[in-house]
Amino acid sequence: xxxxxxxxxxxxxxxxxxxxxxxxxxxxxxxxxxxxxxxxxxxxxxxxxxxxxxxxxxxxxxxxxxxxxxxxxxxxxxxxxxxxxxxxxxxxxxxxxxxxxxxxxxxxxxxxxxxxxxxxxxxxxxxxxxxxxxxxxxxxxxxxxxxxxxxxxxxxxxxxxxxxxxxxxxxxxxxxxxxxxxxxxxxxxxxxxxxxxxxxxxxxxxxxxxxxxxxxxxxxxxxxxxxxxxxxxxxxxxxxxxxxxxxxxxxxxxxxxxxxxxxxxxxxxxxxxxxxxxxxxxxxx
Amino acid sequence: xxxxxxxxxxxxxxxxxxxxxxxxxxxxxxxxxxxxxxxxxxxxxxxxxxxxxxxxxxxxxxxxxxxxxxxxxxxxxxxxxxxxxxxxxxxxxxxxxxxxxxxxxxxxxxxxxxxxxxxxxxxxxxxxxxxxxxxxxxxxxxxxxxxxxxxxxxxxxxxxxxxxxxxxxxxxxxxxxxxxxxxxxxxxxxxxxxxxxxxxxxxxxxxxxxxxxxxxxxxxxxxxxxxxxxxxxxxxxxxxxxxxxxxxxxxxxxxxxxxxxxxxxxxxxxxxxxxxxxxxxxxxxxxxxxxxxxxxxxxxxxxxxxxxxxxxxxxxxxxxxxxxxxxxxxxxxxxxxxxxxxx
Numbered sequence: 001x002x003x004x005x006x007x008x009x010x011x012x013x014x015x016x017x018x019x020x021x022x023x024x025x026x027x028x029x030x031x032x033x034x035x036x037x038x039x040x041x042x043x044x045x046x047x048x049x050x051x052x053x054x055x056x057x058x059x060x061x062x063x064x065x066x067x068x069x070x071x072x073x074x075x076x077x078x079x080x081x082x083x084x085x086x087x088x089x090x091x092x093x094x095x096x097x098x099x100x101x102x103x104x105x106x107x108x109x110x111x112x113x114x115x116x117x118x119x120x121x122x123x124x125x126x127x128x129x130x131x132x133x134x135x136x137x138x139x140x141x142x143x144x145x146x147x148x149x150x151x152x153x154x155x156x157x158x159x160x161x162x163x164x165x166x167x168x169x170x171x172x173x174x175x176x177x178x179x180x181x182x183x184x185x186x187x188x189x190x191x192x193x194x195x196x197x198x199x200x201x202x203x204x205x206x207x208x209x210x211x212x213x214x215x216x217x218x219x220x221x222x223x224x225x226x227x228x229x230x231x232x233x234x235x236x237x238x239x240x241x242x243x244x245x246x247x248x249x250x251x252x253x254x255x256x257x258x259x260x261x262x263x264x265x266x267x268x269x270x271x272x273x274x275x276x277x278x279x280x281x282x283x284x285x
Numbered sequence: 286x287x288x289x290x291x292x293x294x295x296x297x298x299x300x301x302x303x304x305x306x307x308x309x310x311x312x313x314x315x316x317x318x319x320x321x322x323x324x325x326x327x328x329x330x331x332x333x334x335x336x337x338x339x340x341x342x343x344x345x346x347x348x349x350x351x352x353x354x355x356x357x358x359x360x361x362x363x364x365x366x367x368x369x370x371x372x373x374x375x376x377x378x379x380x381x382x383x384x385x386x387x388x389x390x391x392x393x394x395x396x397x398x399x400x401x402x403x404x405x406x407x408x409x410x411x412x413x414x415x416x417x418x419x420x421x422x423x424x425x426x427x428x429x430x431x432x433x434x435x436x437x438x439x440x441x442x443x444x445x446x447x448x449x450x451x452x453x454x455x456x457x458x459x460x461x462x463x464x465x466x467x468x469x470x471x472x473x474x475x476x477x478x479x480x481x482x483x484x485x486x487x488x489x490x491x492x493x494x495x496x497x498x499x500x501x502x503x504x505x506x507x508x509x510x511x512x513x514x515x516x517x518x519x520x521x522x523x524x525x526x527x528x529x530x531x532x533x534x535x536x537x538x539x540x541x542x543x544x545x546x547x548x549x550x551x552x553x554x555x556x557x558x559x560x561x562x563x564x565x566x567x568x569x570x571x572x573x574x575x576x577x578x579x580x581x582x583x584x585x586x587x588x589x590x591x592x593x594x595x596x597x598x599x600x601x602x603x604x605x606x607x608x609x610x611x612x613x614x615x616x617x618x619x620x621x622x623x624x625x626x627x628x
């Protein structure tokens with residue numbers, strides 16, 4: 001049977017757009033931040049994302065993997081990804097240099113952090129480890145429109161002081177004075193003067209009225225149950241708690257089925273869900 | 286829908302004409318127990334009276350086990366080209382539950398995003414359906430998939446001395462008008478068809494109690510002992526996925542040619558039963574246990590798509606039951622859930 005190859009007349013959802021890595025920054029022993037710009041002006045202008053969305057990044061000839069966008073959605077000329085050297089694609093990416101090309105599909109995810117709904121309310125952001133990355137876009141957006149939001153608090157837990165991500169930015173937040181910060185590490189070094197232990201222990205200190213507060217949570221899978229328990233004790237409403245879930249995602253467009261949890265697909269229905277949406281969804285948490 | 290009848294004596298000429306005029310894919314005997322859909326060049330190769338099942342199911346024409354999606358050139362400039370492969374061809378002799386399987390895949394590949402790679406093939410595929418005899422593991426009748434009401438162009442039902450023909454598309458009508466001498470179905474033909482369907486439905490020996498499964502499943506979900514018992518012998522081999530007419534999980538992999546200049550993205554069938562299915566970078570596995578994966582397969586087949594499309598993702602063909610090395614039987618397990626809940 002002869003199959004006609006009908007190139008370029010039709011597009012496919014699996015074809016990435018070509019983009020350039022314009023800047024690479026090592027921000028911890030295992031994480032780098034990549035600044036990425038599309039080659040094509042039209043694609044660049046069309047690319048718009050919301051806090052919590054992700055892209056599928058192709059290292060040509062090697063593979064594709066999903067990464068959360070960490071930059072402020074207001075920046076339309078570029079976007080940034082924070083990548084841990086953990087898998088084959090991220091390892092290859094870590095070996096790349098500024099000026100090299102990657103492929104980008106996205107942004108994906110109909111579930112994002114509801115930055116509009118959060119306006120005129122307090123926002124509590126809880127991050128564990130690399131979980132700070134998906135929250136960065138939201139934090140940057142909120143700080144961009146700081147006057148639209150009430151009190152902002154970031155609770156962030158890392159394994160040790162060395163692995164704290166976005167140190168410069170965190171320094172900048174504490175200089176601003178209009179965002180409270182609670183940092184905790186599991187394994188302190190001699191110089192550490194902050195909190196010690198898992199970050200969930202810090203939640204009882206939150207003084208925000210639960211009716212007037214949104215929570216945004218991202219961290220390793222094990223963290224969610226404990227965070228939810230603490231927030232429940234604080235009487236947070238499930239519809240005001242937003243969680244970014246991680247699952248294996250091959251396609252990003254709701255086809256390959258790897259990220260399904262019951263009737264939800266993390267790639268198209270999430271990756272950010274309200275606790276209410278997944279409250280009774282077996283195995284979500 | 287148009288209803289016509291074709292005299293049995295004219296059937297061979299009709300099929301011969303189609304074989305000579307089209308790329309024609311039909312069931313051919315592979316060995317003692319299995320047929321496969323392959324290109325047919327002569328009517329003698331065609332065997333529509335297949336007693337057993339076709340393996341793999343006809344979905345392979347729409348969603349091949351290996352499918353190039355994108356090619357690219359990596360040089361100073363990177364050029365990405367989509368690969369949309371499709372050519373008009375006839376799929377002949379596919380049965381009702383497998384058509385319903387393709388209808389299910391149509392929903393999957395057009396929900397949220399349109400999958401051009403799939404849908405361009407589906408649009409070009411002329412489907413001519415025909416009933417086949419259910420195997421003893423077939424429970425399509427319980428799943429409501431023993432009859433296809435859409436998803437085909439032409440459907441032939443063999444009555445005593447004629448074929449009762451349902452024509453669902455303009456394209457199908459054109460083919461019938463050009464290559465077959467048909468006449469309009471009369472009231473008597475409809476009566477004959479109705480009688481045939483009653484007899485046809487009596488041939489399905491296996492049945493499942495699926496009625497309250499949607500809710501019962503919630504109750505049984507956390508019963509670890511139950512799932513351990515059911516999955517005890519599972520080898521996590523994925524045979525059930527490979528033979529399934531509705532399974533659609535896939536991986537996408539990037540390859541580079543030896544010249545290091547051109548590469549491609551290919552999708553390959555994946556299996557939710559193998560242990561890497563839920564593995565993410567960094568080593569966390571969201572579905573590390575075989576009992577959890579089997580439970581997940583049942584959830585996907587029998588509950589998830591009731592929520593999403595109001596349909597089961599299982600057509601009850603029984604292929605997985607026959608393919609399973611560990612004799613895991615989805616039909617028995619559906620009934621076990623019912624039994625467990627009723628106790």
